[in-house]
Structure formats: C-alpha cells, structure tokens
Amino acid sequence: MAAGMSGAAPPKIRIRGLRKSFGEKRVLDGVDLDVATGTSMVVIGGSGSGKSVLIKCILGLIEADDGQIEIDGRDVLRMDRRERDTVNAGIGMLFQNSALFDSLPVWENVAFGLMAQRGATRAQARQRAAEVLAQVGLAASVGELSPSELSGGMQKRVGLARAIAAQPGIMFFDEPTTGLDPIMGAVIDGLIVDCVKRLGSTAIAITHDMASARRIGDAAAMLYGGRIVWTGPAGALMDSGNKLVDQFTHGRREGPIQMELRK
Amino acid sequence: MNTLLDGTAALGRGAIGVCRVVGGLALFALTGLSHLLRPPFYGRMFLRAFVEFAYFSLPVVALTAIFSGMVIALQSFTGFARFNAESAIAGVVVLSVVRELGPVLAGLMVAGRVGAAMAAELGTMRVTDQIDALTTLSTNPMKYLVAPRLLAGTIALPFLVLIADILGVLGGFFVSTVKLGFAPGSYLVNTVNFMTATDVLSGLAKAAVFGFIVALMGCYHGYNSRGGAEGVGAATTSAVVAASILILAFDYVLTELFFAR
Numbered sequence: 001m002a003a004g005m006s007g008a009a010p011p012k013i014r015i016r017g018l019r020k021s022f023g024e025k026r027v028l029d030g031v032d033l034d035v036a037t038g039t040s041m042v043v044i045g046g047s048g049s050g051k052s053v054l055i056k057c058i059l060g061l062i063e064a065d066d067g068q069i070e071i072d073g074r075d076v077l078r079m080d081r082r083e084r085d086t087v088n089a090g091i092g093m094l095f096q097n098s099a100l101f102d103s104l105p106v107w108e109n110v111a112f113g114l115m116a117q118r119g120a121t122r123a124q125a126r127q128r129a130a131e132v133l134a135q136v137g138l139a140a141s142v143g144e145l146s147p148s149e150l151s152g153g154m155q156k157r158v159g160l161a162r163a164i165a166a167q168p169g170i171m172f173f174d175e176p177t178t179g180l181d182p183i184m185g186a187v188i189d190g191l192i193v194d195c196v197k198r199l200g201s202t203a204i205a206i207t208h209d210m211a212s213a214r215r216i217g218d219a220a221a222m223l224y225g226g227r228i229v230w231t232g233p234a235g236a237l238m239d240s241g242n243k244l245v246d247q248f249t250h251g252r253r254e255g256p257i258q259m260e261l262r263k
Numbered sequence: 264m265n266t267l268l269d270g271t272a273a274l275g276r277g278a279i280g281v282c283r284v285v286g287g288l289a290l291f292a293l294t295g296l297s298h299l300l301r302p303p304f305y306g307r308m309f310l311r312a313f314v315e316f317a318y319f320s321l322p323v324v325a326l327t328a329i330f331s332g333m334v335i336a337l338q339s340f341t342g343f344a345r346f347n348a349e350s351a352i353a354g355v356v357v358l359s360v361v362r363e364l365g366p367v368l369a370g371l372m373v374a375g376r377v378g379a380a381m382a383a384e385l386g387t388m389r390v391t392d393q394i395d396a397l398t399t400l401s402t403n404p405m406k407y408l409v410a411p412r413l414l415a416g417t418i419a420l421p422f423l424v425l426i427a428d429i430l431g432v433l434g435g436f437f438v439s440t441v442k443l444g445f446a447p448g449s450y451l452v453n454t455v456n457f458m459t460a461t462d463v464l465s466g467l468a469k470a471a472v473f474g475f476i477v478a479l480m481g482c483y484h485g486y487n488s489r490g491g492a493e494g495v496g497a498a499t500t501s502a503v504v505a506a507s508i509l510i511l512a513f514d515y516v517l518t519e520l521f522f523a524r
Contacts, residue, residue: 093396093399097392099391099393117401
C-alpha cells in the first residue's frame with residue numbers, strides 16, 4: 001500500500017516499483033511510496049535495509065535500476081541532467097554525518113547552495129548564512145569557525161542550516177540523531193520540525209531511533225526485504241499491529257525478522 | 264582442457280579489467296577537461312590548487328634541483344677526468360637538468376606531495392559524503408573539484424620546473440667553481456653555449472604533461488575511493504605510485520618524440 005495519501009490531492013513524491021541491486025544483492029525490490037505535500041514521512045528499517053539507498057535514488061546520487069520516482073508529477077528518472085539539477089535545487093538534504101566541507105568556514109558551508117544555485121554574492125550569502133544559523137540556534141560568530149572546531153551537535157545544526165538555507169520545498173534527513181546524546185537528539189528533532197513547518201516543506205526522514213521517528217514524523221513507513229511493508233501514522237509506530245514493525249520498534253530478538261548473524 | 268579454459272578465462276578477465284580501468288581513466292580525464300570549456304568556472308578552486316602546486320611545492324623542488332645539479336657536476340667531473348673532458352661538465356649539467364632531471368624530479372616530488380594530498384582530500388570527501396553533498400547543492404563535483412585541479416597542475420608544474428632548471432644549473436655552477444676550480448665566467452659561457460631554446464621548451468612541455476598526470480591521478484584515485492580510512496589510504500598510495508610510473512613512462516615517450524632522429 002502506498003503511504004501518506006490524503007484525499008485526491010496528488011502526492012508531492014510518488015515512488016513506484018523502485019528497484020536497485022548491487023551485484024547479486026537486491027537492496028530495493030519494488031518500493032512503492034507516496035508522500036503527500038507538507039507531510040513529514042519517516043522511513044524506518046534495519047541497518048542495511050536500503051533506507052539511505054532509497055533517498056540517494058530520489059536525489060540521483062545512485063542510479064536506480066528500474067521504477068518511477070515522480071516529484072510534482074514528473075518522473076525524475078527520465079529527466080536529463082539539467083532538468084534533474086533544477087528539481088534537486090528545490091531539495092535540501094541533511095546527511096548522516098553532516099558532510100560539511102572541511103575546507104570552507106561554516107558560513108560558506110551554509111551559504112554554498114545560495115552561491116551555487118542562485119548566484120548570491122559573497123556578502124549576500126554571508127548575511128543569509130548568519131540569519132539561517134540563528135534559526136538553528138547558533139551565533140553568527142560560529143560562521144567564522146571551521147567545521148572541525150564544532151561538536152557533533154553543532155555540526156548537525158550547521159548541516160540543517162545548510163539544508164534549509166535555500167528554503168527548499170522538499171527536505172531529506174538521513175539518520176538525523178545518530179551519534180548524538182538524547183537531549184541533543186531531541187533538540188535537533190525540534191529544529192527539524194520547526195524548519196519543516198516554517199517552510200511548509202515535504203520531508204522524508206530515515207531513522208531507526210523510535211523517539212526521533214515519533215517526534216519528526218506525521219506518517220511512517222517500514223522498509224524490509226527491499227519493499228515498504230507497512231505505512232501508517234507515526235503515532236502508531238509502537239502499536240501498529242504489524243508483526244514486522246512491532247518487532248522492530250520494540251527491539252525484540254524473536255519475531256519474523258531474522259538478523260543475519262553467524263552462528 | 265579445463266586448465267586451459269580456466270587460464271584463458273583468467274587472461275580474458277584480466278584483459279577486461281585493464282580495459283575497464285584505462286577506459287574509466289580516459290573518460291574521467293575527458294569529462295574533467297570538458298568542464299574547463301563550459302561555465303561556470305571556479306576561479307577560487309583553481310587558485311587554491313595552483314598555490315598548493317606551485318608555491319607550497321617550491322621548497323622541496325628547489326632543494327631537489329640544487330642538490331641534483333651539484334651531484335651531476337661532481338659525478339661528471341670524476342667520470343670525465345678520465346678522458347680529459349672536464350670542459351664538457353657545464354654542458355652536461357645544463358642539458359641533464361633542463362631536459363630530464365628538472366621535469367622528472369619536480370614531477371616525482373610533486374606527485375609525492377600534492378598528488379598524495381589531493382587523493383587524500385578527495386578520498387575523504389568521498390567517504391564522508393561531501394561529494395554527494397556537492398551534488399545536492401546543485402554543484403557538479405567534476406567541475407568544482409576536478410577541472411580546476413587538472414588545469415592548476417598543468418600550468419603550475421612548468422613554472423616550478425623553470426625555477427628548478429635555474430637552481431639546478433646554479434647548483435652545478437657552485438660545485439664546479441667553488442670545489443672543482445672552474446672559472447665562473449667560462450663556466451657560464453659554456454652553459455649558455457650548450458643550451459638551446461628547444462632544450463628548455465621540451466622540458467617545460469614535459470612538465471605540463473607531468474603536472475596533468477599528477478593532478479589526474481590524485482583526482483581519479485581520490486574521487487573513486489571506497490571503504491573508509493583504509494580506502495583513502497589505498498587511494499593515496501595508488502595515486503602516488505601510478506603518477507610516478509606514468510611520469511617515467513611518458514618521459515620516455517616525450518623524449519622519443521622531441522629528440523629521437
């Protein structure tokens with residue numbers, strides 16, 4: 001079943017039959033997923049289940065083998081490079097490890113997209129970077145620092161600032177709270193929710209942090225065996241009635257999900 | 264029969280592997296070069312790479328050139344003295360430095376310094392998703408990271424080699440006049456008489472090719488690195504080894520092209 005449908009309104013993101021293999025290993029095996037406009041969709045799933053591959057396929061960072069990925073009704077897999085770049089310009093991405101550019105100061109990291117996509121001057125970009133840093137709770141002076149001088153939580157916030165700087169209509173979050181303490185994780189989740197609501201963006205977050213999933217998501221989907229096996233409201237994650245989801249969300253060893261452990 | 268088939272299959276796989284690597288490298292180089300012809304061009308990235316190539320490599324290249332010139336003068340003297348041909352030392356030093364040692368040693372030094380750093384930087388960017396992040400920010404990584412480095416390497420190394428040529432000749436001059444007792448004036452006259460514009464220009468042309476090779480190997484191995492810290496280390500090693508071998512191989516090819524009769 002496709003997820004996140006609301007009435008007859010067309011979904012912002014519509015995925016059908018998405019397949020991706022690496023050699024013999026089939027990671028995505030016919031993913032179907034709908035994300036309605038303005039919805040925050042959380043995709044959960046075990047390590048190596050293909051969550052990051054799914055997002056990278058949507059962004060064009062990994063070439064899908066087959067299927068359709070429609071954004072605003074247009075199949076991005078059939079677009080040429082220039083059209084694809086135009087679509088990608090409307091997408092913000094927060095990477096798992098923030099992926100800040102080591103060689104640039106924080107403000108240039110935040111404003112990189114503005115200078116690259118919109119031709120902002122360095123002065124304009126610097127001013128906008130200070131504004132966006134303030135939105136994620138960082139002082140303008142942080143902009144002068146190098147990414148290596150920041151803590152993990154601050155790097156996440158800078159990564160978030162970079163993702164929202166161009167005010168994208170779609171945002172992706174790859175494991176936004178991984179490696180953070182619970183309090184900083186909650187802070188990042190709060191900032192993500194604030195930013196998404198303020199911009200009215202459609203978001204997909206992938207995580208296996210259940211607290212984070214419930215805080216960020218309006219809707220949720222579980223990826224298992226290369227397919228979406230459950231979709232529903234994020235609030236129902238802990239009591240979904242689906243054996244796969246219940247085992248995963250409650251962290252039970254026993255259940256239909258068999259971990260590949262060497263005996 | 265099976266052994267024969269297995270051997271043939273292994274040979275075929277090896278040949279296909281070589282073709283894949285060579286084809287991939289050629290495609291990478293052409294893609295990088297094609298981005299130099301299409302805007303936008305990232306001048307700041309070019310300047311950064313140029314400074315890294317030319318300015319920060321200057322000390323190591325200068326020292327290498329000076330000592331090489333000194334050694335050639337000394338070796339030539341001990342060898343040529345057997346044939347009473349000491350007067351040819353100035354010519355030997357200038358031709359050796361300008362035609363061969365200048366470009367080759369500068370290329371090898373820069374491969375070890377800049378090529379390795381380039382591979383490590385791009386490799387780290389690859390394994391920490393920074394290259395993917397560039398793509399999500401509507402920036403083509405080949406245009407932003409690779410094209411400026413290829414251009415910088417190609418332009419910077421001839422400048423370095425020009426300086427290395429001068430310093431190498433001065434090293435030979437120093438040993439010849441201070442230690443071996445040559446008259447400074449006649450040594451310099453001999454140096455100028457032996458040297459032709461072709462000698463200098465062929466060395467600079469070699470330097471441009473070697474600079475391109477160093478940048479290409481650093482970018483290619485770094486850009487395509489996989490597997491975390493170990494992958495970055497392997498990419499760095501591969502970049503230096505491949506660049507060094509290609510520099511020596513192309514040195515022969517270019518020498519054949521310029522001087523073989």
